[in-house]
Amino acid sequence: MPEISIVIPIYNESLNISALHSRLDSVMQKMEVSYEMIFVNDGSKDDSIELIKKLSVQYSAIKYIDLSRNFGHQIAVSAGLDRAEGEKIVIIDADLQDPPELIMDLYAKMKEGYEVVYAKRKRRKGESFLKLLTAKAFYRILANITTIDIPVDTGDFRLMDKKVVQALRQMPETHKFLRGQISWVGYRQTFVEYERNERNAGKTGYTYRKMLKFALDGITAFSNFPIKLVTVMGFVVSFFAFLMIVYTVYVKYFTNQEIEKGWTSIIVGILFLGGVQLISIGILGEYISRINTDVRKRPLYFIKETNIS
Numbered sequence: 508m509p510e511i512s513i514v515i516p517i518y519n520e521s522l523n524i525s526a527l528h529s530r531l532d533s534v535m536q537k538m539e540v541s542y543e544m545i546f547v548n549d550g551s552k553d554d555s556i557e558l559i560k561k562l563s564v565q566y567s568a569i570k571y572i573d574l575s576r577n578f579g580h581q582i583a584v585s586a587g588l589d590r591a592e593g594e595k596i597v598i599i600d601a602d603l604q605d606p607p608e609l610i611m612d613l614y615a616k617m618k619e620g621y622e623v624v625y626a627k628r629k630r631r632k633g634e635s636f637l638k639l640l641t642a643k644a645f646y647r648i649l650a651n652i653t654t655i656d657i658p659v660d661t662g663d664f665r666l667m668d669k670k671v672v673q674a675l676r677q678m679p680e681t682h683k684f685l686r687g688q689i690s691w692v693g694y695r696q697t698f699v700e701y702e703r704n705e706r707n708a709g710k711t712g713y714t715y716r717k718m719l720k721f722a723l724d725g726i727t728a729f730s731n732f733p734i735k736l737v738t739v740m741g742f743v744v745s746f747f748a749f750l751m752i753v754y755t756v757y758v759k760y761f762t763n764q765e766i767e768k769g770w771t772s773i774i775v776g777i778l779f780l781g782g783v784q785l786i787s788i789g790i791l792g793e794y795i796s797r798i799n800t801d802v803r804k805r806p807l808y809f810i811k812e813t814n815i816s
């Protein structure tokens with residue numbers, strides 16, 4: 508059994524693979540630990556898998572899992588975690604935004620008696636203003652509406668004890684939000700700060716659409732706050748509706764006021780209620796659609812080819 512397993516999700520990273528491998532390799536040499544690298548090819552459209560296979564012939568520490576199609580970052584990482592055999596497991600991005608050298612610090616910190624040491628971003632370089640803003644807002648909102656402590660400004664770059672990974676393997680949900688699941692598992696957790704670099708080469712696999720889906724996965728998996736919000740909205744709207752009802756009945760039966768001029772108030776009322784109702788149905792829909800995919804109990808991923816026996 509190696510001391511450290513390094514799990515690396517790969518989606519169109521052919522320009523980064525050899526640089527990543529050599530930096531990881533020299534870090535591991537310096538640390539003098541036994542290790543394995545598990546490259547999980549998540550349906551890349553470039554020649555990533557050919558490069559990885561070539562490396563795996565040269566170096567016995569290199570394992571690969573070639574998934575049957577693109578399943579998304581979180582599932583690719585989960586596939587790697589399922590097969591990792593090390594005493595401790597690292598999750599790291601392939602694009603060198605997570606500096607491999609930091610693994611030494613994570614490892615040293617873990618020796619002080621922790622089961623999870625995550626890497627917290629002090630600064631993020633080379634990312635668009637909108638991405639920084641949405642990421643920052645998302646982490647703050649999530650921290651406020653969940654009952655567990657999901658650390659802010661933290662990705663999946665971290666070192667975990669195999670106890671934690673064994674716990675993760677027992678959590679079969681399809682809509683993975685690993686950083687939340689890992690907080691939920693518990694044990695002693697801490698962090699090390701670092702500066703996040705720019706992508707080494709190539710371009711991001713996370714479109715805004717994928718980011719939005721990921722954010723909703725995180726919220727729905729760890730909070731019922733949006734549903735409670737619907738209930739609160741219902742009560743607030745009903746309260747004002749009740750006042751209006753009393754008022755209109757009063758005007759009709761107890762005064763001589765003309766009531767032909769109701770056009771504006773009717774339009775406002777109908778549109779307002781329509782909007783509130785559609786938002787509420789949408790919120791419920793987000794939860795129900797996730798229940799729907801979870802009850803099918805399909806396997807999380809399929810493997811086309813692997814050199815792990």
Ligand code: UDP
Pocket residue numbers: 515516517518519520549577578579580583599600601602604710711712713
């Ligand atoms: N990735 C993946 N599947 C995907 C998208 C991304 O396995 O569908 C991998 C990607 O190769 C990288 C990591 O997930 O190793 C983080 O992705 P990326 O750098 O594109 O995201 P960003 O850093 O821009 O949020």
Ligand code: MG
Pocket residue numbers: 600602604706711
């Ligand atoms: Mg990246």
